[in-house]
Amino acid sequence: MVKLAVDSEKCVKCGTCSDICVAGIIEPGDVPHVSKENALVCMRCGQCEAVCPQGALELVDPSLEGTMDNKIGDIGSSKQIGNYLRGRRSVRHYKNETVDREVWEKVMGIVRYAPSAGNGQPVKWMIVHDPVKVKKLAGMTIDWIKNVISEAPPEQDVTGFNLLVESWENGTDLVLRGAPHVAIAYAEQDETNPMSQFVSVDGVIALTHLDLALPSFGLGSCWAGGLFMALNQWPPLAEELKLPEGHTFIGAMMVGYPQYHYHNIPKRNKAVIDWK
Template sequence: MVKLAVDSEKCVKCGTCSDICVAGIIEPGDVPHVSKENALVCMICGQCEAVCPQGALELVDPSLEGTMDNKIGDIGSSKQIGNYLRGRRSVRHYKNETVDRKVLEEVMDIVRYAPSAGNGQPVKWMIVHDPVKVKKVAGLTIDWIKNVINEAPPDQDFTGFNLLVEAWENGTDLVLRGAPHVVIAYAEQDENNPMSQFVSVDGVIALTHLDLALPSFGLGSCWAGGLFMALNQWPPLAEELELPEGHTFIGAMMVGYPQYQYHNIPKRNKAVVDWK
């Protein structure tokens, strides 16, 4: 059970923690507190801990892990953030160089802060770090594509899939683009848990955090759509990746050092916005 620890010497009794509590369970007083009954309702979201200007609050739970520096600091100007987001590119050409596991661990330490429905934090990760295994995963994806083509009606158009197979057979990987690593998101799928309906969205949000965090480490990424289509439909892939029973794949991303650097921001369609 989570516990709300309050430093009474730092607390100025401003009541902000009580106001901001998502579950509405923090009771103000001489010292903010949560009753034992209400502690079970706590979402462990950390809003109270984050908002306290005095740093007087701390959520205590053995499952929680903080960061070395828990101060938010400067997030940059709107122009800086705007340029960064507009300049984000999918990387499909990678250096023949592996990324140190410690670097990827640093990245994942950021990604674990991605928001999720009800702060459920259901997303788990597989990192295929061995480039040889990455190539095997790409090959299994090609096997799935071939199976889809073979079992489909003869008049069905598989131009895109045929190009992938032809390239593979000629020594070019258009599935995972020769990326040295692949990061895969997965989660438990429990039909009896109403929050399970959100896991796919939670996974996409977490993968987007990964996508946006990587460039600050000099890394690039690309959403692995072909692999994702195959993951939940081709048992040999689930077996190779040892997907735990009762879990489902949510998405996948290629990761590595970019072979090329981008210098300009391309055009995009105008935003379609309906003002109400």
């Protein structure tokens, strides 16, 4: 059970933690507190801990892990953030170099802060770290594609799939692009839990956090759409990756050190905004 630890010497009784509590369970007073009954309702979102200007309170739960530097600091100007987001690129050419697990752990230490519905934090990760295994996944995806082609009705256009197979057989991997690693997001799919309807959205948000965190480590990524399509449709892939029973794949991403670096921001369509 989560507990709210308050440093009474730091607390100035401003009531901000009580106001901002998502569940409305923090009771103000000489010292902010949560009753034992209401503690069961706590979402463990940390809004109270994050908003306290005095740093006077802390959520205590054995399952929670903080970060060495818990001060937010300067997030950068709108120009800096805008240029970073506009300059983000999908990387499809990688160096023949693996990423140390220590680097991966630092990256995932950021990604775990991705928001999720009800702060459920349902997203789990498979990091395929061995490049040989990554290539095997690409080959198994090709097997699925061949099966799709063989079962496709005559009127279905499978031109794109034929190109993937032909390229693979000619020695070019257009599925995982020779990336040394693949990150796969998955989660439990419990039909009795109403929050399960949000796990796919939670997973995409987490994958986006991964995508945006990687460049700060000198890494690049690309959404692995072909592999993702195959993951939930080709049983041999689930068996290969040992997907736990009751879980579903949410998305996949290629990861590695970029072979090329980008210097300019290309054009995009204008934003479509329907003002109401």
